[in-house]
Amino acid sequence: MSSTPFPDPRVFDDAVAAVALLAGPEHRLLYANAAFTTLFGPRTIGLPAREAFPDPDAGGFLSALEDVRRSGRPRQVTGARETDPGAAAQARHFVYSCTPVATRTGDGILAIAMDTTAETDTLQRYEALATAVSQMVWVMRPDGTMNELVPGWEAMTGIPWRTRADDHWFAHIHPRDREPLREAWLTAAAADPPRIFEFTFRVRTPRGEHRHMFTRAVPVVRAGQVAEWIAATADIEDSWRVQLRERLLAQIADSSQTGLPQAFATVVDALVPELTDACLILTLTHEEWPVPAHVPLYAARIATASRPGLPAPPALLGQSVAVSPAVRHILEGGEPQTFSLTADGNVPSGFVPPVTERWLRAAGATSMTLIPLTVGDTVLGYAATATCGDSPAPGAADTELLREVVHHAQQPIRTVLEHGRDRRTALRLQRTHLTRPPAVPGATLAARYQPASSTREIGGDWYDAFALPDHTLVLDIGDVAGHDLTAATAMGQMRSMLRALAYNCGLSASPCDVLEQLDAVADGLEAAPFTTVVHAHLTRQPDGTWRLSWSNAGHPPPLLIPAHGAPRYLAGPEADPPLCVIPGAVRTTLHHALAPGDTLLLYTDGLIERPTATLAQGQRHLVEAAHRHRRLALTDLLQQLQDLSDHRDDTAMIAFRADAA
DSSP, X not given: OOOSBOOXXXXXXXXXXXXXXXXXXXXXXXXXXXXXXXXXXXXXXXXXXXXXXXXXXXXXXXXXXXHHHHHOOOEEEEEEOOOOTTOTTSOSEEEEEEEEEEETTEEXXXXXXXXXXXXXXXXXXXXXXXXXXXXXXXXXXXXXXXXXXXXXXXXXXXXXXXXXXXXXXXXXXXXXXXXXXXXXXXXXXXXXSOOOEEEEEEEEOTTSOEEEEEEEEEEEEETTEEEEEEEEEEEOHHHHHHHHXXXXXXXXXXHTTTOHHHHHHHHHHHHTTTTOSEEEEEEESOSSSSOOTTSOOEEEEEEEEEOTXXXXXXXXXXXXEEOOHHHHHXXXXXXXXXXXXXXXXXXXXXSSOHHHHHHHHHTTEEEEEEEEEEETTEEXXXXXXXXXXXXXXOOHHHHHHHHHHHHHTHHHHHHHHHHHHHHHHHHHHHHHHSOOOOOBTTEEEEEEEEOOSSSSSOSOEEEEEEEOTTXXXXXXXXXXXXXXXXXXXXXHHHHHHXXXXXXXXXXXXXXXXXXXXXXXXXXXXXXXXXXXXXXXXXXXXXTSOEEEEEEXXXXXXXXXXXXXXXXXXXXXXXXXXXXXXXXXXXXXXXXXXXXXXXXXXXXXXXXTOBTTBOHHHHHHHHHHHHHHTTTSOHHHHHHHHHTTOOSSSOEEEEEEEEOOO
């Protein structure tokens, strides 16, 4: 004990801290200041400690007093107590120090206490909140020591928490995520000022599978230095799968406007590298399913991708493989199956084409999973995924996720297939109507049709050329609204009706008369909702010229490319409306003389319309290209003009050139 007598304790009367002085073997209470009374309630001076502090929760304080008396060393203790009824100002949580001192009555102990109720409540709230919203909360200090505030690591991985950050942690992180995780952490820690660290990575579970985790660590800065990092780690596997599914469906929905290769390429890109190291999709060469057992079955490569760091996958050149009985059995069963590959990377025969087998060996493939691709009851092919190098083979949950992702692509792929069937049907229907132009004495004819690059943008454009009994040449160009099989069907009806009306009326009807009759018939039969068309008659004159008469129902104007002079559009003072818009609309017939060598071009709007330019700009480009290539033969001229189209819409053209004198 100290030999210097303690000064008069009344010096602590106005102190903020709670101060009490006790002395003697019974620790009699000699003094307590106002702050002590406020925090712990009134105490009787002169009583031994056990009588002055009879509270049920005062045992820790009394034990600390006795320990200091025996050892002669100070002690600091945290404590908690039940407050007196109605005494809201008393402390529920506190920290106090007990220091040996010498008093005028003998050895004593000076007790100084501070109220920590607010701080303790705040910490408890934080821990409760962290427990509610996160699976694990932890603290890391600059020296690398770590503590779990809210446990979760052992339940997540099956191994105990380690109290120091070292490479042992990375053994439980997915190999593909280790280096990115390390680099992201070092970048966040080295920033000035340090910034919040956020990262998603995969952790191995006790079953050997991997689940996606998200960690957010916030730096706590004191005196300009990072004192510690407070971090929360949550299992986000379920939400990650939902987001992956939504992203895949959105991507494939976009690609469903193109074609099957693009749709499957989207599936491959969604799987690599998040779910597998490499993926190849093969489609069966037979459209029907099931295929009789005696019929050979082949599968061709249609889409492929590999993660960064692996050799580039072989180019898609239509390589195929004869499907083995083992693969055929998997396709018939409809369930994925994983195969471990030997150390030399050899692949079972008949699984993938030889070019892919060579790639798998070069990439160090360790496993392969085959996943049937089905739409309804039809098997389209299969996906072959592979893990390479130190990547673990997929577990049951990983394989199920692969199957689930491929399954979610079923509906968009079905849409692609339906669009493809519609496109093929529309093309076949359209080509039956787009016949070769007839031979015409004294003139040359050429026609061209180009379907759109999209699977959906096809169906409504047509051209026609035929001679009436009196040798008058009829030229038609038209466009039915819509870009699908319905539009193609309506196009066939409108073309056939226009041809029949024109042939039946002959020269007794002008072009406008024919279109008025077509308008009435199409509207009455509801053959088409909206159609534009140019209907023209060409009659050869004795002097070698041709008399052109035409009527235009809302269609782009004909382009005249004269033998001499600049090309120009042939348009009347006012445009007539399209067909099936205004019942009983009165239409006009226009006239022009074509000199020997002159060229007349009829075309559809796909040649001049594009999203990046105005209609006037498109028409100007057509005039410039026609002027530039005017000396070419008609077939070559149309081929050059076709380059003006961006192929977003189908285009039809028919050209007439009067023989030179």
